[in-house]
Amino acid sequence: MNVTINGKVCEAKQGQTILEVSIANGIYIPTLCHMKGLPPIGACRICLVEVEGAPNLMAACAAPVTEGMNVYTNTKRVLETRKFVVEMLVSCLSLIHISEPTRPY
Numbered sequence: 001m002n003v004t005i006n007g008k009v010c011e012a013k014q015g016q017t018i019l020e021v022s023i024a025n026g027i028y029i030p031t032l033c034h035m036k037g038l039p040p041i042g043a044c045r046i047c048l049v050e051v052e053g054a055p056n057l058m059a060a061c062a063a064p065v066t067e068g069m070n071v072y073t074n075t076k077r078v079l080e081t082r083k084f085v086v087e088m089l090v091s092c093l094s095l096i097h098i099s100e101p102t103r104p105y
């Protein structure tokens with residue numbers, strides 16, 4: 001099947017994810033929780049992409065491709081959402097750090 005990513009027509013196989021097709025075609029999508037060879041958990045949301053016709057952004061590591069899918073990895077909406085996701089992840093780390101009990105050394 002054919003999938004278009006950022007205007008580039010890419011060949012894809014049934015069952016591949018957007019991330020797998022992107023990697024195979026040299027298109028970078030950032031990831032954090034994705035581990036090659038393990039089932040996707042779609043937890044971090046760093047890999048969000050925009051799919052034409054879809055109301056919400058999709059996690060590229062978990063979303064399977066479909067025939068004729070039109071994907072954008074670097075729109076303003078995608079980049080702003082990824083930035084927000086990173087800010088939320090960092091703020092969670094900060095809270096964990098703050099809530100750790102002080103250790104006497």
Ligand code: FES
Nearest residue numbers: 042044045047061
């Ligand atoms: S890499 Fe974490 S949700 Fe896709």
